[in-house]
Amino acid sequence: MKNQEAKDEFINLWGVLGSQWGINRSMAQIHALLLLTPDTLSTEDIMEELQLSRGNTNMNIRELMNWNLVYKHFVAGERKEYFKAEHDVWTIATRIMKERKKRELVPAKEIAQKIRKAKLSENNAESKHIQKTITDMDDFLGRIDQLSELMLKAEQNIIFKKMMTLLK
Amino acid sequence: MKNQEAKDEFINLWGVLGSQWGINRSMAQIHALLLLTPDTLSTEDIMEELQLSRGNTNMNIRELMNWNLVYKHFVAGERKEYFKAEHDVWTIATRIMKERKKRELVPAKEIAQKIRKAKLSENNAESKHIQKTITDMDDFLGRIDQLSELMLKAEQNIIFKKMMTLLK
DNA sequence: ATAAACTTTCAATAAATACTGAAAGTTTAA
């Protein structure tokens, strides 16, 4: 298999996985391409390789930098910006968790708590069940939040370390 | 707060969370509505409450049943089908994990392994790095797979139990 | 057998999302 074929397959895999998890295809593909590149690429390199417009490429590189998955790199004597991906898979995973937690889990928890706190004026079987559903879900989101916190602090956590060891 | 308001907020929350995670809004909203309902609802009840078409409602109920999150319920003397949601949050979470694992993780692992096994014909710095990227990602997907397996078997797992206890 | 009651399918359409490319903005070199 040629390098290019392997790259294309990986880029495609990452694109599909991304879109299944609510991350846009171009962003995932740019990420994949940068993961496959030992050093750096410019916006134009990426546009060329993935056949994307400048606007699209630029916006998604910015977004990858917001997620702390890609960094800017300056090349001596060059005016244009170059980009480099974070290559360590565990670091990538924790950065993604951190970002999704911040963007989705925390706001969801806030809404759940708001509904939970607002007492229901009606007092019947339905309101009992609604309360329970909302309470259960809020508790569940809290658990997920704590679990993600635990994983993000995995390095310092003995139980989690043991669990990961079990998985080796 | 009226029951209806609380329900609407929860349905909306679930819809937003769903679409952020690649699950369609109608499916998530139907799920939320059934979670909020102590017993059962018919297709028409759901159409009415969420203002959805028959086709949309029907297809998404089927999909929720494929995910094992909703069951059919027959009401004595009634011809039409009624539906009831699984209400236990931990059960819901494991069913979703199971399904996503099957639909997304397993196929992704297969592709990663296929690329990994296909040796690269070129022998240069780039091919070394491509190999490493693909190997790392395949290993990572394997870890996630094992971790999800562990969580699905949590009840029998002492380490995991301890971890969940820590979170209480 | 037939028709009413109900469910499923799917082509057409709508809505949401992503992408383009050119114009505007910014930085740097001379």
Add this chain to the structure above:
DNA sequence: TTAAACTTTCAGTATTTATTGAAAGTTTAT
């Protein structure tokens, strides 16, 4: 200060995804 080199923005457009509703299919009661 000017202009070349580069980056960012965003209105218009294309693509993808979701939804509708009516026709076809199925089941049940008589």
